[in-house]
Amino acid sequence: MGGQVYAQATSELWSTAGSEPARIVVARAVGLLAGRARCRLADAHRHLMRMASAQHRDVGEVAGRVIRLLDSAGAVDDRPGPETVQRLVAVALAGPGTVVPEPAPATGPTPWLSIVQGVLDALPGMAGYLTPVRGPDGTGLTDLVWAAVSPDAISPDGRCGAELLGLPVSRHYPDVLTADRWQTYQRVLETGEPADIGPLHLGDAEFTVRARALGPGLLLSWDRRDATDRSRVERLANLGWGEWNLVSGEISWSPQMYRIYDRDPGLGPLSLDDGHALTVVEDRPQLLSALEFLHRGRRADVVTRIRSGDRVKHLRIVCEAVRDGEGRTLRLYGIIQDVTEQQAGAERLAEVERDLAAEHELAARLQRIILPVPTEAIDLPGLSAAVRYLPAGDDTALGGDWYQAIPLPDDSVLLAVGDVAGHGTQAATTMAQLRHALRALAVVTSDPGALLGHLNRLTCDLERDNPELAATAVIARFDPIRGELTWAQAGHPPPLVSRSGRTAPLHRPPGPMLGVLDDAAYTSAVTPFGGDDVLLLYTDGLVESRRWGWDAGLDSVITMMDAAGSAPEQPLTDLLGRLRRANPDDDACILAVRPSMADARLAGLTPCPSAASFR
Structure with a gap:
């Protein structure tokens, strides 16, 4: 979910950093801090603000010092403007079927790749930006070269992160040039239409790949499909995850979500309205308040009750929202955990505490009598x-x-x-x-x-x-x-x-x-x-x-x-x-x-x- 957090943090930065040049500097500093510390963009943003407050300095000045310390790529003044950064995030997060207009031609490769690398530095998971290698006549796709890469990216031969930079994809995936997905990559580059590929079997592992056009190159992100292990973890923690696309209406649920809501997977996931209807009436104002919190671009963390048949369940809902550059909510991402047993345990502890208090009062009375x-x-x-x-x-x-x-x-x-x-x-x-x-x-x-x-x-x-x-x-x-x-x-x-x-x-x-x-x-x-x-x-x-x-x-x-x-x-x-x-x-x-x-x-x-x- 690093891309969603980055989009949210970037949107917040535009409203707090002041002028456009200062916003660019702060955005770059936050990306570098998050990449170095391997933390969320929102956490890096808060840390930068605390640094500025502690040093009694302007946040732009502190951001510049962070960049000079962590980034040796050169000056910041010739970086693309904030529109480029916002478009970069929008393209990286675009869902299936979403067409994003081509960006304006970049003024040079170094600033563009520096911004792309800053985004990938902050992303958990495996992702990379690849530039195309064309045939002698300038047409056709003969290879792809790693130009920017996330720290967690790894190739079949064991190279990871920055070790991949400058290497052709064919070196790691020699069969890719003749595979069906190669034509998909060409189509994404030519049309700008995003594509999801998979499952792909590479060695003993199974992957899903997302391909997005990004400027002159291709942005790839891939996830290992360890469905059995992930499902086991979800069951152990009694939690599931869900994604609600507020633009397309598409909803995705993990298998554990259906167990939590006691719902037949054949019926598909619940909409936000249907989920709200299951909420206990007394808890609905609290849930609506949490949703308002989300639409203001902040994370929501709330425990609420739902009715499932003749049972009442306590659910902890942790959600984040992805917004566009104008602050409109595009998607909601949530983790929902069934905490009914924990809540019952807490109530039992409270009852024991009340019993102990009563026992203490009884002992004190008996002591005073005796x-x-x-x-x-x-x-x-x-x-x-x-x-x-x-x-x-x-x-x-x-x-x-x-x-x-x-x-x-x-x-x-x-x-x-x-x-x-x-x-x-x-x-x-x-x-x-x-x-x-x-x-x-x-x-x-x-x-x-x-x-x-x-x-x-x-x-x-x-x-x-x-x-x-x-x-x-x-x-x-x-x-x-x-x-x-x-x-x-x-x-x-x-x-x-x-x-x-x-x-x-x-x-x-x-x-x-x-x-x-x-x-x-x-x-x-x-x-x-x-x-x-x-x-x-x-x-x-x-x-x-x-x-x-x-x-x-x-x-x-x-x-x-x-x-x-x-x-x-x-x-x-x-x-x-x-x-x-x-x-x-x-x-x-x-x-x-x-x-x-x-x-x-x-x-x-x-x-x-x-x-x-x-x-």
């Missing part, structure tokens, strides 16, 4: 507390991290953070059982070590039904009268205490993970807590990562708390907002508390010792 996380600070006897829950990257799965912060009957406060390994319903169920059990057990005892002992026996009992169950926890009791924190842990990361702008982890008393030993014992430790101290209880998702060690994650949190310690008036919710989990695949639950000096019972407390004393 573990409500307040957005504001919590007021407790002698304490102010704040909670933050950071879900894992897969936030559609329920996690097993939990917290507890409740007042006790003796005006002390129970604080806890725990972690059940894994995600999903089982982890969330175990988490809820441990959290609610802790609240119930706190009615019997407020000793952290004793409470962990009870939770351990419960976890061991649950582990019998779930052998892979693993859980950790830390429990603390704050006495606002004494200004003391009594705490114990079960295989859990140590709490952090920030005091006077310095943060350090508490030294952990012994205590195994929950559910490991039926008769495990848990020892409690005591540390002072008052003034501007801040306590941080957290799960391992905050500090533990595959990319770095536990210590590096802990140091990062300590650095953040040290910076916050320089502003003791900072709200706890702001402090927690600065923390980020170290492991995106794991949840993190964080509970931060500080003494509330508004409580009169704390007014007489003495300052706590330095941070070094609670290591």
Whole structure:
């Protein structure tokens, strides 16, 4: 389809390049760029415009530089005018039965052949321009000589492209001088009537040849008829091609087009109007808009629906138009692909996406029901507390991290953070059982070590039904009268205490993970807590990562708390907002508390010792 693209690009160039000499220069530069880069003329045209814009130069000036760089054929000023170039394209693209008047005699061979070569440089496929060799009396056709050739042209003896230039055809096809097609070539040269020849069998291959008169010579283009391979490719891609000649009314379809439209090949191809009638009513305005786009000389790419029997098919239609020098549309070339399966797949993906969104919303609701996380600070006897829950990257799965912060009957406060390994319903169920059990057990005892002992026996009992169950926890009791924190842990990361702008982890008393030993014992430790101290209880998702060690994650949190310690008036919710989990695949639950000096019972407390004393 390179010739059609060239015609379209050339027509666009006439409207953008300015004066006629500038148009010729730009057209030549575009041809050279396309030939060198082996790209479409339209792409070369856009590239040239971008070059001019980037260099802040006139497009004609940049085109001249491109020609001087890529073409050593000589000056541009003596090239044929734009009428010659337009006629050249019109002749090259003329269909069967189309008569094109003879061009004006060329002023010399070099400019003419240079223009012809520029056209062929941009054409994909095999084509060549041949000059006739006449008999002694100037009549009769004795041979043809390669004068210009497309890069993809190849002869039976293996010569290709520029290697053919200057050689007689009889050297490659010695039998052609006596073949029937030789008379066809003579007739095309004498009458100007184009001809299509084929199929021709040359060696093991089959070809079709198009012959067109072009000035004093003959323009040939030929295609190898690999019908089986081409049909296989069309079936694999589920696409076909079609050509609609708007002048003659002739329509050509590939075999796959009939399969796409479920049409009997004996009925012939559909006209544009008949194809439009099959389009789903809601999609017809979109298709008409695409056709308007084509008639303005631009490529159309649209997905539309057609009704085929009791089925609805989704078709992707990619079309280009060929126009004459006055902008009138002559032909439409289109590739049509049945994308029904792809569209169905896209709709299924959209449905999965909607399901995932619904699942995410359900998981978030369940998480809020099982573990409500307040957005504001919590007021407790002698304490102010704040909670933050950071879900894992897969936030559609329920996690097993939990917290507890409740007042006790003796005006002390129970604080806890725990972690059940894994995600999903089982982890969330175990988490809820441990959290609610802790609240119930706190009615019997407020000793952290004793409470962990009870939770351990419960976890061991649950582990019998779930052998892979693993859980950790830390429990603390704050006495606002004494200004003391009594705490114990079960295989859990140590709490952090920030005091006077310095943060350090508490030294952990012994205590195994929950559910490991039926008769495990848990020892409690005591540390002072008052003034501007801040306590941080957290799960391992905050500090533990595959990319770095536990210590590096802990140091990062300590650095953040040290910076916050320089502003003791900072709200706890702001402090927690600065923390980020170290492991995106794991949840993190964080509970931060500080003494509330508004409580009169704390007014007489003495300052706590330095941070070094609670290591």
